[in-house]
Amino acid sequence: SDLKVRSKDLSYHEPVMPVGIVSIANEEDVSKALRICNKHGVGVVVFAAGTSLEGQVVPGREGCVVLDLSMFDKLVAVHPGDLDCVVQPGLNWMELNNQLKEHGLFFPPDPGAAATIGGMCGTCASGTLAWRYGTMKENVLALRVVLPTGEIIKTRSRATKSSAGYDLTRLFVGSEGTLGVITQATLRLKKIPTVSAAAKFQFPTLDHAARFSSFLVKRCIPLQRLEVMDEIAVRSVNLAFDQGLPERPVVLLDFAGTSEADVEGQIKEVERLARDAEFKCEDLAITKDPVQAEKLWSVRKRALFAAKSLREGAGHGKSKTRIATLTTDVAVPPSRLPDILEVTRQLIVKHGVVAPIVAHAGDGNFHCFLLVDEANEQEILISERFRDEMAEAAIGMEGTCTGEHGVGSGKRHLLVKELGPGAIRLMRALKKAVDPNGIMNPGKVFE
Template structure:
């Protein structure tokens, strides 16, 4: 263990012992099982390092103490809650650092029904928050991976299937409490929906991937649960045909709740998990939409718009007639990621992982990039379903690779980069919702330009001069020409 980390842990232990009332619940873990569990997240990257220690915190004061000491000793700190990040944001790249586990900070601090907002800690899962809010008739829209927590969702500016109507985290967070690198605690703004007071610090921290500060509380915008809804799927012979229909739907202005595309390969994977032949889906590229509103007429109007946009090219069209059917149709999208490896289950004695990547483009270019991506995947001889939050031009490739085949992993990362570069040529982004992490550092300057990158480095150096907060993520502190 490095001398700096040892000093940090000794100082923390002293605070726990001498100020037990305030710091007694702070725990320092160095056992192998804990260190191993916190050395990886859900990404496929292998550059992460085992931490020297995991410090489990239970309050804002704990985080402030840890960061103030770590900053003085220049010990790297990475925040960790559920470990669901897909670009290695929750892992260390320096083995002489610690993981700050905020998962026990999982309280819903307040729900202001009359103001349609709530205050939560970073370890609250969005699924648990939805259940907590159900009795109020309110919900929090962003819905990324099932186990994701609010802290990480802020860090990556995640979104999910409901972003088409409600936007991303930046559109749904009113205010944050944040601990800076030196232990200083700040509040970014008050709870009012509108404010013109000062810089927009809330949005500065959202999407910063834990490199500028650590969120301790978030005030979230809530929405009314729609009183009427219906799920509809339409199947087409090709990916391009479905994407053309999605373009029509978006350009029509119809306020769908969700608008997704699932390709034929993804449906084949999902079908492997369905035992009843009668409930399997036709293996065709599928558009899924959820229509929702305040009345039956509003939903019917959206359904009519959907059917009209599908035109004569649709091969199958199914509208759920009850909640059970709606859940079955929606299971297509929910199972996509977890069923992907089933496509190679016939290859015995191999360990498979899924290289997940996402890009987003203006809706007018969705057809072009999907067709091009399908071609890239075929040329690389990869197995990769495609799923899309199609309504906002964002899609994901789930490249199923042999974890012990470096050449195959290399082909997957090459496709990832080609996808991203093509998206940039189309005035899109190299990541719609997964973030940069370490996997897309080399693409960020290509997207934003040298001037914007230097401005971000200036901000980082101002807020974290010792570079202790999630170092090596989003960008290198020095520009590539200086490395």
């Protein structure tokens, strides 16, 4: 049954059974395992927490071995004076932040609750804090990596800046386990803000909410978080978690600073802008109570799971249909967010899909959670068509098919559309140079 668990992720991608699972908790054994697999041409899939959403941990062909690094999960060192720490790949980001609290520091990227640093490096994860602090690309300083040959390399020193050669750290961040196994990461840390507040603003339409968000980005107000949920997403959290929220589009904000006056100034400015007749803000609630703020954000963070409540019969019981989620992930320059959301709404009507929308609005990145019956090929086909048309529209607005979830196996065709054949040829050449036998996570990123 362990093999079955490792044959699948949380998405709609079809399971493929691995032939074995190797649990490893040190670098030397990772090196030995890769040497053996490379010699025999055995495919290797690194499985961290399996929360990725594009089929990344589903074996891309028969006969693969899964490397499970969940026990390789220690915080190795904290350097408060340098604002960095060194961790093993299996460490969960929330656990890391628990351990960093005593230093008054935290690591900003905040994807799925169970995600680990290795997996987050794999997908170049981000989350609700990315527009203030950046994604994994900006927050990973250096890596230790085992190459498919078993050779162990470091990508960079721990110095805050370095011009030493090609940027290998960024090559591995976002490589989805296709180039090597990350065995250690040095991470940049931030100071925990001393004063914070959270706010919920409701708007009559998604367009008003999106235009308000884009306006805040343009005004450069140093918010900590800036997120949007449409009325369908709000309905889903009402159904799933009994929230009793008015079912209208909502903008969620986090203010943070080093003094009361600083945060108070931000709140006043945003309130003033929200009341502008152009945005038609209907309801506005602000809290400085950390418990209330946490409650507000936990609703947003669970929106993906809440989406399932929109579909009757959803669940895993024997008598119920098995509903999986196809999650879209386009991102556009933030000023184009209202435009891409308008196109998305038209596509939802055209394809007749149920698709709650949740946006990391500060980054111009958003998700539609499409609920598909895994046994219904037609439904999956329609949802894939919807995803593709949306991605093409985003690419047409100088955007991307994936802001944070990665390409996996579901967006390989879109990567070519986004970057063109030359860039893909170069990526293939890099892959061939690092992994000539094609053992690392076969079938991901490109066909």
